Amino acid sequence: MVSKSIVYLLPILFLGASIQFASAQCETWNDSPQKEEAENSHTNYRSALKMKDFELAFSEWQKAYNIAPAADGLRDFHYMDGIKIYKEQLKNITDDAMRKEIIAKILTLYDQAVQCYESTAIKLKDCDDTCQKQKAGQVLGRKAFDMFYEFNSPYPENLAMFERCLELSNNDVEYIVFEPTANILVYQFQNEQIDAAKVREIHEELVEAADYGIENNEQYKAYFESSKARMLAKFSEIESEVFDCDYFKGKLIPMHDEKPDDPDVVKYVYNKLLQEGCPKEDPFLAKLQSTYEKYASEENAKMQAEFEAKNPGVVASRLYKEGDFEGAISKYEEALENEEDQLKKAQYHLNIASIEFRKLKKLQSARSKALKAAQLRSDWGAPYLLIGDIYADAANSCGGDSFGARVVILAALDKYLKARAIDESVATEANRKISIYNANRPNKDDAFMRGHKEGDVLSTGCWIGEKTKLRVQ
Structure with a gap:
């Protein structure tokens, strides 16, 4: 059939x-x-x-x-x-x-x-002679691509087609041409069918075209990048036999000498020569390195300044590490003004509270910031741990006497217990603090002498202003 x-x-x-x-x-x-x-x-x-x-x-x-x-x-x-x-x-x-x-x-x-x-x-519409040639070159690139992958054409004919494509396209080639051209060149060089000079010539054209595509073709930029990477990987099989430092210096030094103060030219020439194996100790590269590093330092400083302007929270963290605590708080407050994410805002408030308590001893203000953090994130135990620490720190100054100080400790314990109750992630730390401060609860006899019994509601007084149930030891 x-x-x-x-x-x-x-x-x-x-x-x-x-x-x-x-x-x-x-x-x-x-x-x-x-x-x-x-x-x-x-x-x-x-x-x-x-x-x-x-x-x-x-x-x-x-x-x-x-x-x-x-x-x-x-x-x-x-x-x-x-x-x-x-x-x-x-x-x-x-x-x-x-x-x-x-x-x-x-x-x-x-x-x-x-x-x-x-x-x-x-x-084509709005297409001058150069544009027409580029389009012709792109068609030749597709022809050469098919000759390589689909028709198994002889390599000399295939390479000639890729060369004509590069000539007409004036860098505006499609990303499909790079890898097959590299494969042909490497094969022909390894089989002594083409010399190193010819490989270098076409290699340079291919790299220039690939960089042009990466720079100018946003839609297919990723394809140009990956195609270029695969092309260079193929060339790496013969690069030590084809390219040397002197060749690239001879090619790139005139480019540098035309614009010795242009940072983009300096950057390109320096990186290109390093890429091609020239040693950093080379006098010309040493000169370029000095210029390039100065430029890079200026660019990095500019980029860092722009980044910090957009990310005050990051700046706050850096200032804290540098010991500028007031500056850190100022940056966290700046971050709060522009932040919409509730979780981030809660973290900024807690960071401010921690600095004010641990570094500046602004206990009342620290508690206020911690409470704001807790309001923004109701299932978070960390703010209550910090408030407990604040109360424990203020016990002696706010309690009035030994018994009053121990009542403040009870208020601190209340905060540790609440932290543990709402947030399992802080349970271990909360238990550690509870075990420490349980030993500082009021003495049963002292409470009795003052007319208090277990379970009575007592006030801490002072700026703390908390009410807590009496638990004695």
Whole structure:
């Protein structure tokens, strides 16, 4: 039984024989008596392609292509879509002769598209001569890509196509060209089919084009970066045999001498020479390093200043470590003014409270900030641990006498107990503090002498102003 795929391919291949590849390859339908027929076939095959009906697409594409290979002269659809259709046919063909015939047609379509761009028979909107050449170069890049990955073309022919692509594109190539070009160059060099000078020449063009794409093509920047990385990884197999420091110095020193005070030039030349193996001890590099480090220091300071202006909380942390506690508080307060995240605001309030208590001994203000932190984050035990520490620290000064100081300790214990109750993450620390201060609860006899018993509600007095139940020891 004949397979369905073979049945549908046979008419396509016979129809393919009728395509007029040799004549009027850049003709448009604009002045053609068959313009309407060409436009209708164009519309029909484009619709068929969208539906993946390749048999109908091929039939209609033939008609449109034979009448007007360059369509309306504003686009390359008939060439590039023809390539797409022929590639689809190749998927189901195993006969070598038939495959070679279709590959030849694909390569011819690429060449025709290039010729039409170069001759401006296809004229893109707002595209000058340089732009037209760049587009022709990009088409050649796709042709060379297919020659390498799909058609197994001879390397010398393939490399020539990539070179022509680079020449016409003026750096504006697609990211697909870098890796296959590097593979060909490395293979040919390793097999003594190309010399080091030629490798260096094309390598430089490729690196320049890759950097151009990274800098100017935001949409595909990541693809350019990864393609460049893979290309350089391939070149690394032969770099010690091809490149040396003197070569790059000879290339880059004139660039530096033209603009010795331009930091961007200095940076590029310095990094490039280091990248290519020049030692830092080289007198020229030592000179560059001094200039570059000065520039880098100025740039880093500028960037740090901009970062700190946008991140006062980070500055506050640095100032704290430097011992500028008032400055740290000021920056945390600045951070609070612009912060909307409740958790971050809570942390800033607690940081201020901690500094005011532990470093500046502003106990009342510290408690106020800690309470604000607790209000913003009700399940957080850390603010209550800090308030407990504040009360414990203030016990002697606020208690009035020994018994009063121990009542303040009870208020501190209340805060530790609350911290443990609402936040398991601080339970260990809360228990440690509770075990310490339990020994400082009021003495039972002292309480009795003052007319108090277990469970009575007592006031701490002073600025603390807390009420706490009496627990004696």
